[in-house]
Amino acid sequence: MSTAVAGMSRNYWPFILPALIAVLGVIVFPWIFTLYMSVHDWNVSGTVTFVGFENYQKLFTDQRFYEAVGHTLYFTVLAVVFPVGLGLAAALTFHREFKGRGFLRGIFIMPMMATPVAVALVWTMMFHPQLGVLNYLLSLVGLPPASWVYNASTVIPTLVIVEIWHWTPLVMLIVLGGLANLPSEPYEAAEIDGATAFQKFRHITFPLILPNLMIALILRTIDALKAFDTIYVISQGGPGTASETMNIFLYLQAFAFFKLGYASAVVVIFFTVVILLSLLLLHVRQKTKWNV
Amino acid sequence: MAGYHKSGTKRWIDRLGLWLAVTLLVSPAILFFLWMISLSLKTEIDNIEWPPIFIPTAPTLANYVQVFAENNFGKYLLNSLLVTGGATLIGLAVGIPAGYGLAKMKATKLAGVIMIARMTPALSFLIPLFIAFQWLGLINTIWALVITHLVITIPIIVWVMMGTFEGLPQDLEDAALIDGATLWQSFLLVAMPLSRPGIVVATILSFIFSWNNFIFGVVLGGKDTKTLPVAVYSVLTFEQLSWGPLAAAALLVTAPVLIVTIIAQRQIVVGLTAGGLKD
Numbered sequence: 001m002s003t004a005v006a007g008m009s010r011n012y013w014p015f016i017l018p019a020l021i022a023v024l025g026v027i028v029f030p031w032i033f034t035l036y037m038s039v040h041d042w043n044v045s046g047t048v049t050f051v052g053f054e055n056y057q058k059l060f061t062d063q064r065f066y067e068a069v070g071h072t073l074y075f076t077v078l079a080v081v082f083p084v085g086l087g088l089a090a091a092l093t094f095h096r097e098f099k100g101r102g103f104l105r106g107i108f109i110m111p112m113m114a115t116p117v118a119v120a121l122v123w124t125m126m127f128h129p130q131l132g133v134l135n136y137l138l139s140l141v142g143l144p145p146a147s148w149v150y151n152a153s154t155v156i157p158t159l160v161i162v163e164i165w166h167w168t169p170l171v172m173l174i175v176l177g178g179l180a181n182l183p184s185e186p187y188e189a190a191e192i193d194g195a196t197a198f199q200k201f202r203h204i205t206f207p208l209i210l211p212n213l214m215i216a217l218i219l220r221t222i223d224a225l226k227a228f229d230t231i232y233v234i235s236q237g238g239p240g241t242a243s244e245t246m247n248i249f250l251y252l253q254a255f256a257f258f259k260l261g262y263a264s265a266v267v268v269i270f271f272t273v274v275i276l277l278s279l280l281l282l283h284v285r286q287k288t289k290w291n292v
Numbered sequence: 293m294a295g296y297h298k299s300g301t302k303r304w305i306d307r308l309g310l311w312l313a314v315t316l317l318v319s320p321a322i323l324f325f326l327w328m329i330s331l332s333l334k335t336e337i338d339n340i341e342w343p344p345i346f347i348p349t350a351p352t353l354a355n356y357v358q359v360f361a362e363n364n365f366g367k368y369l370l371n372s373l374l375v376t377g378g379a380t381l382i383g384l385a386v387g388i389p390a391g392y393g394l395a396k397m398k399a400t401k402l403a404g405v406i407m408i409a410r411m412t413p414a415l416s417f418l419i420p421l422f423i424a425f426q427w428l429g430l431i432n433t434i435w436a437l438v439i440t441h442l443v444i445t446i447p448i449i450v451w452v453m454m455g456t457f458e459g460l461p462q463d464l465e466d467a468a469l470i471d472g473a474t475l476w477q478s479f480l481l482v483a484m485p486l487s488r489p490g491i492v493v494a495t496i497l498s499f500i501f502s503w504n505n506f507i508f509g510v511v512l513g514g515k516d517t518k519t520l521p522v523a524v525y526s527v528l529t530f531e532q533l534s535w536g537p538l539a540a541a542a543l544l545v546t547a548p549v550l551i552v553t554i555i556a557q558r559q560i561v562v563g564l565t566a567g568g569l570k571d
Contacts (some may be wrong), residue, residue, distance in 0.1 A: 010475060015393030016402070019446055026417065026443050027409045033420035093313045106557030107318045110325065113553040113560070115504045117521040118542035122328045125535050133327060160340045165320055170564070226413040229506045232526055251413050255511055260410035260419055267416045275543040278411040282404050 031271070037264035055265035067241060067267070068249035072225060075156050075245055079224040080165040084217055086164065087171025092201075095179040112169040120233035123162050124149075127234070149235045152242035159243060162230050168221065171216040172233065178212030179205070211284060218281045222274055246270055325550070331539035332356070337534045344468055355540035359528070364543070367516075368523035370432065375509075376502040378438040383445030383498050388491065390446075391453025392479055410447045411420055414507045417443055424512060428506055432514025440508045445498040452497065456490025457483060493563035496556050500549050521547045 038056070041049045059065050094105050111119070125136050127148035135145040148158045186204045195203075228247045231237065237244035237252070244252075250270065254263035331339060333351040359365050394403050421440055422431075430436040439544050460483060468478045484491075509522035518527065553560060 010396070012393040012475070015389040015475075015479070016397075016399075019390030019406075019450060022382075022442055022446055023406060023409065026421065026439060027406075029424075030417040030420035031412075034416060037419065037423075040378055060332075089313070090317050091309065093317060096310060096311060098307075099316065102558060103554075103560065104314060104318055106554050107321055109557065109560065110321050110550055110553055112501055113504075113549050115506075115521055115542075115546040115549060117504075117506045118546040119324075121524065121538060121542045122324070122331065124333065125326070125539070129344065131340055131344075136342070136344050148414050165324070173561060173564045176561075180565070183331050228414070231507075231546045232510075236560075247413055247415065250413075251507075254415065254419050260423070263415075264419055267413070267419065270413055271416050274412050275408065278408050281411075282407070286400075 026077070027070045034264045034267050037261055038268045042261035042264070045256060049212060051261070055262050058262065059265050059269070063127045064241065064244070065249060068244050068246050071084075071156060071243060072245040075160060075243075076164075076221060076224040077226065078157065078160040079167075080217060080220045081110065082160070082164045082218055083168040083171050084213065086168045087216060088175055088213065090172040091175035091179055092205075094176060109169040109173065114166075116166065117233055119166070119260050120162065120230045123230070124234050127158065150239060150244070152239055155166035155235055155239065157242045159231055163224065163227060164210060166230070167220065170223075171220060174216040175209055175212050178209035182208055215281060218277055218284065222277050222281075224283070225270075225274065225277075233290065245262075328539055328543055331535055332543050333458055334536055335360070336534050336536055355536035356544070358533075358537045359541045359544065363523075363528060363541075365523070365544075368518050368520050368527075371437075371513075371517055372503060374434050374522040375437045375441055376499055378434070379441030379445045379502050380495060381496045382438070383449045385444060385497065386444050387449030387494070388453050388484070389479065390486075391450045391455075391482060392457050394450065395454045395457035403450065406447050406450050409443060414443070418508065418511050425512065431512070432517055434517055435515060436512050437508060437519065440512060441502045441505065443508075444502050444505060448498045448501060449494040452494040453487070453490055456487045456494075489559070492556075493559045496552060496559060497563050500552065503549055504546075 014144045039050065039052055041047075041051045041054075090108065094101065094108070126132050127150075129135065129145065129147055129150055132148070134148065138145060145160075147154060149155045182205065187200060190200050190204060226247055227245065228251070231243060231245060231248055232251070235243045237248040246266065247270075250263055253266065255260045327346075330346060330348060332355050333353070334345065334348045335352055335354070337348075338345045338348060393399075417440070421436075423430045425436045430439075464486075465478045465482050468482050469475075473481070489545065504521065505519075506525070508522045509517075509519040510525075513519060513522050522542050524538075524545050528538055533541075
């Protein structure tokens with residue numbers, strides 16, 4: 001039947017065109033415009049001067065920028081490793097069958113659906129050094145009170161706790177997608193050979209879900225690099241600049257100091273890193289059957 | 293796979309371990325939201341008590357009343373509904389046909405470009421859009437926010453719908469086309485009705501992630517166009533309000549999303565595992 005209509009010309013472009021125009025307007029135009037802005041000195045009053053690569057040169061000598069890159073890397077490593085590890089454990093757990101699984105899985109993914117700002121406000125209350133419930137919980141197990149986000153040395157790990165709470169469910173969902181597509185034959189064979197549960201995980205499950213883990217890892221890296229809401233609400237990059245990540249630095253340059261050209265140079269660098277990671281993601285995705 | 297040869301005790305230990313793992317996994321979420329509810333139902337005196345009071349001694353809705361009475365909460369709610377509703381509706385109007393076209397043309401490269409929009413930091417759109425809206429005189433209007441929120445809604449909808457349409461059998465549409473239907477008729481009368489579940493998933497995810505967005509509103513929202521997440525951060529501050537009303541406001545902002553998550557958890561899980569999408 002499909003051969004009968006194969007000769008008909010099917011033009012699907014009109015279906016795509018409106019979305020394409022919208023995407024060009026709100027996504028592609030800003031990208032190109034940012035490149036243009038990054039080689040100009042641009043302030044809000046409207047005066048625009050071409051400065052070549054001066055913004056970039058300035059950036060590479062800006063101590064505060066280097067510190068921001070350092071904070072971002074520190075934050076990102078922690079905010080990738082823990083959610084991926086815990087998300088894998090959660091996926092293996094929720095892949096098993098038990099009573100009330102759907103409902104409990106719903107509860108488990110609530111943090112990633114909850115409004116980040118609303119959640120961040122409550123975390124701020126929980127981190128309060130005198131009245132916060134977390135220090136009370138520490139005192140219950142005999143630990144001294146922590147200063148959480150109020151201390152330069154603990155602020156980033158503390159923000160990572162919020163990030164783990166928020167985004168472990170996303171990793172769980174991606175890995176769960178891989179577990180759902182596992183074939184049953186290798187397990188039946190392993191069962192006959194008398195393999196232990198750990199051997200089955202190590203030699204069958206793990207290699208088969210590795211692509212999903214890779215996708216989760218890359219996606220988590222991208223999201224951790226651009227984390228904004230919780231950091232902005234809970235610590236505003238402080239104390240001092242102790243938790244000022246690249247994205248917070250960028251925001252302050254653009255919308256607190258209104259150095260739009262300078263900020264655009266940061267965007268271009270940031271953007272390049274994210275695009276490279278995204279291409280890696282697309283590459284891994286094409287090699288998996290996960291995208292069904 | 294469930295080891296039928298396992299002994300009774302071993303099975304019992306296995307189940308115990310499973311439930312222990314489940315409890316450990318869900319308790320951070322449960323405890324957090326219970327604490328949030330507890331804060332919102334307690335009086336100021338209870339909230340600054342040490343050791344903290346977990347179950348309110350005299351639960352009160354006064355904090356909720358205060359949020360509505362003393363702030364323009366109703367106005368911010370309306371702003372949020374307009375922005376999220378507008379961006380989701382426009383997103384559906386352009387995103388469903390686009391998902392269809394991309395699925396039919398198997399244009400994965402083009403779809404990849406749309407996907408990259410989800411990856412790039414919001415601020416990479418915001419600086420140029422901020423300037424463009426200044427030129428167009430759209431700063432401090434709801435429209436500026438609706439347009440910007442399309443950055444969130446279109447990619448989600450296109451991606452989910454593309455997956456949905458790819459999964460549809462081609463035969464029915466071929467039959468319609470042979471009978472003389474146009475491509476648009478085939479899309480509207482055959483493919484669309486078969487894709488209702490996908491449209492529901494796309495709508496839910498688009499609504500949630502647009503509702504939750506904070507950064508667009510912070511940069512582009514004026515005094516009168518603040519959405520709820522922005523208002524909760526900038527108007528209802530710690531300087532101005534105590535913990536009770538603030539927790540009540542935070543709960544009101546996120547409650548619609550949490551309720552939808554619980555009701556539609558199956559669809560959300562399907563949508564997110566298929567797309568790996570987020571904001």
